[in-house]
Amino acid sequence: MPTLLDVIHQRYACHEYVxxxxxxxxxxxxxxxxxxxxxxxxxxxxxxxxxxxxxITRAAVAQACFDQxxxxxxxxxxxxxxxxxxxxxxxxxxxxxFKAEARGEDPASVYEAYRAFYRAETVEGWAQGQCNFAAAxxxxxxxxxxxxxxxxxxxxxDALASALTLPPGESPALVIALGRCAHPAPQxxxxxxV
Amino acid sequence: MPTLLDVIHQRYACHEYVxxxxxxxxxxxxxxxxxxxxxxxxxxxxxxxxxxxxxITRAAVAQACFDQxxxxxxxxxxxxxxxxxxxxxxxxxxxxxFKAEARGEDPASVYEAYRAFYRAETVEGWAQGQCNFAAAxxxxxxxxxxxxxxxxxxxxxDALASALTLPPGESPALVIALGRCAHPAPQxxxxxxV
Numbered sequence: 001m002p003t004l005l006d007v008i009h010q011r012y013a014c015h016e017y018v019x020x021x022x023x024x025x026x027x028x029x030x031x032x033x034x035x036x037x038x039x040x041x042x043x044x045x046x047x048x049x050x051x052x053x054x055x056i057t058r059a060a061v062a063q064a065c066f067d068q069x070x071x072x073x074x075x076x077x078x079x080x081x082x083x084x085x086x087x088x089x090x091x092x093x094x095x096x097x098f099k100a101e102a103r104g105e106d107p108a109s110v111y112e113a114y115r116a117f118y119r120a121e122t123v124e125g126w127a128q129g130q131c132n133f134a135a136a137x138x139x140x141x142x143x144x145x146x147x148x149x150x151x152x153x154x155x156x157x158d159a160l161a162s163a164l165t166l167p168p169g170e171s172p173a174l175v176i177a178l179g180r181c182a183h184p185a186p187q188x189x190x191x192x193x194v
Numbered sequence: 195m196p197t198l199l200d201v202i203h204q205r206y207a208c209h210e211y212v213x214x215x216x217x218x219x220x221x222x223x224x225x226x227x228x229x230x231x232x233x234x235x236x237x238x239x240x241x242x243x244x245x246x247x248x249x250i251t252r253a254a255v256a257q258a259c260f261d262q263x264x265x266x267x268x269x270x271x272x273x274x275x276x277x278x279x280x281x282x283x284x285x286x287x288x289x290x291x292f293k294a295e296a297r298g299e300d301p302a303s304v305y306e307a308y309r310a311f312y313r314a315e316t317v318e319g320w321a322q323g324q325c326n327f328a329a330a331x332x333x334x335x336x337x338x339x340x341x342x343x344x345x346x347x348x349x350x351x352d353a354l355a356s357a358l359t360l361p362p363g364e365s366p367a368l369v370i371a372l373g374r375c376a377h378p379a380p381q382x383x384x385x386x387x388v
Contacts, residue, residue, distance in 0.1 A: 004201055004338040005224065008231050008331060030199065036384055037202050039333060041347045045385055100383050113348060122319060129323020136330030137202060139233060144198040153235045154307060189294050190230055191239055 007144050012186065014148030015070045017179025022053070023076035027145055031078060031178075034141035035134035042114055043101040044094065046087055046127040047134055047173070050164050052077040060163035065175055070150040074177035079160070080135055082127035085169025089115050124171050131173035138176055148181025201338050206380065208342030209264045211373025216247070217270035221339055225272060225372075228335035229328035236308055237295040238288065240281055240321040241328055241367070244358050246271040254357035259369055264344040268371035273354070274329055276321035279363025283309050318365050325367035332370055342375025 002010070028051050035049055052061050053076050061079065065071035086093035089111065098107040098114070135151055142149040152175040160172045196204070222245050229243055246255050247270050255273065259265035280287035283305065292301040292308070329345055336343035346369040354366045 004198065004335055005228060007198055008228055008335075011231075011233070013233060032387060034199060034202055036387060037205075037382075038330065039205070039207060039345055041345075043383065097385065100385075103380070103383075117348070125316060125319040125323065129319065129326055132323055132326035133330045136232065136327045137334075140331075140334070141198055141202070151233055151235075154311070186297070188231075189237065189297075191291065191294075193226065193230060 002144075007140055009188075010185070011139055011143040011149075012188070013070070013150040014177070014179070014181035014183070015150065016182040017070075017073040017075055017148055017177070018182050019073065019075075021075060021180035023147060023178050027147060028053075028076065028078070030145065031138045031141050034137040035078070035080070038133040038137045040130050040133060042097075042110065042117075044087065044097050044130070046083045047131045048081045048083055048170065049134070050079040050081055052079065052164075057163060061160065061175065064159035064163055065152050065155045065177075068152065068154065070177045071152055071175065073179065073182070074150075075179035077178065078138060078176045079164060079172055080131040080174045080176065081164070081166060082124065082131055082171045082173040083169070084124045084127050084171050087118070087123050087127060088120070089118050128171065128173035135174050135176060142176075142178060148179055150177045151175070152177055196338075201334055203382075204379070205333055205337040205343075206382070207264070207344040208371070208373070208375035208377070209344065210376040211264075211267040211269055211342055211371070212376050213267065213269075215269055215374035217341065217372050221341060222247075222270065222272070224339065225332045225335050228331040229272070229274070232327040232331045234324050234327055236291070236304065238281065238291050238324070240277045241325050242275045242277055242364065243328070244273040244275055246273065246358075251357060255354065255369065258353035258357055259346050259349045262346065262348065264371045265346055265369065267373065267376070268344075269373040271372065272332060272370045273358060273366055274325040274368045274370065275358070275360060276318065276325055276365045276367040277363070278318045278321050278365045281312070281317050281321060282314070283312050322365065322367035329368050329370060336370075336372060342373055344371045345369070346371055
């Protein structure tokens with residue numbers, strides 16, 4: 001077994017996948033489990049994970065990602081969708097999460113903090129940023145299982161929402177392209193530690 | 195060695211740390227290394243990590259976090275700071291990152307995509323969201339090393355910037371409280387997988 005830092009070192013953005021090498025249902029299930037256990041502010045888990053395996057939807061997702069090579073060759077996607085409308089402090093979603101998080105105590109103080117924090121006009125970007133916690137978990141889990149992966153943030157949000165038939169109030173945050181990577185890791189580039 | 199999903203399962207938000215049990219310099223170095231290797235959009239790594247160990251600065255950070263127990267008892271912090279001003283497409287920072295990422299090729303197409311993406315009025319929230327990639331890595335690494343940790347997003351940003359003497363154009367994204375956790379993991383709460 002490698003150490004966690006080994007896995008972190010091994011992860012890289014794969015830009016081309018081997019055609020026909022599909023991602024199995026059990027691999028997808030482990031990726032979803034890794035994402036599901038990610039932390040989130042206020043314990044809100046403001047995400048939903050949409051897996052894409054069939055060829056027609058894959059092509060539509062790739063097109064929404066401007067057919068960039070990592071998307072055009074991916075053999076599966078997990079799209080992380082931000083639950084924007086659900087984050088309204090008066091929603092049933094927030095009520096249910098806060099009730100669970102309070103573990104039998106009074107959730108009033110969390111509500112107070114959340115109401116002070118919440119601003120409808122910025123919540124979409126904030127929720128999308130929260131989705132990066134889940135994404136980081138999934139990308140490491142993919143690496144750990146020997147899968148190639150690449151986070152794709154450059155997409156036509158309307159086209160992607162349409163391809164996935166997202167309801168109003170949900171906003172795609174990040175596409176994770178998946179498959180068997182066709183190329184070994186390139187040389188790692190990082191700015192120096194300061 | 196545990197599997198990655200074991201580490202993911204073991205991570206939890208620690209709300210109280212054992213007094214006097216400090217985080218060592220070598221532990222902090224491994225946490226920074228885990229964060230440094232996180233992915234980021236456009237390869238921009240729009241972050242800086244500020245470690246806080248001395249008692250006076252710790253107290254100031256805790257106060258900026260409204261002295262919530264996880265911050266008031268933490269024996270170290272890593273504050274992830276979003277490099278907001280540096281993300282201007284015409285900055286030397288962006289130029290240096292894109293030049294490195296282009297690996298000798300022409301960075302013009304990345305520049306074009308980034309210019310189309312960049313909006314000064316939303317870049318702060320976006321950069322803060324990117325910092326969650328690095329945070330997720332650090333939280334898992336802390337767990338892997340047996341350290342307690344908790345991401346803290348509720349803080350007075352001005353007070354925190356002042357405590358860390360951040361220059362203009364840098365914005366605190368997330369405080370990671372660290373130490374030896376005083377309590378075992380509580381029962382895990384997550385919404386059901388759908």
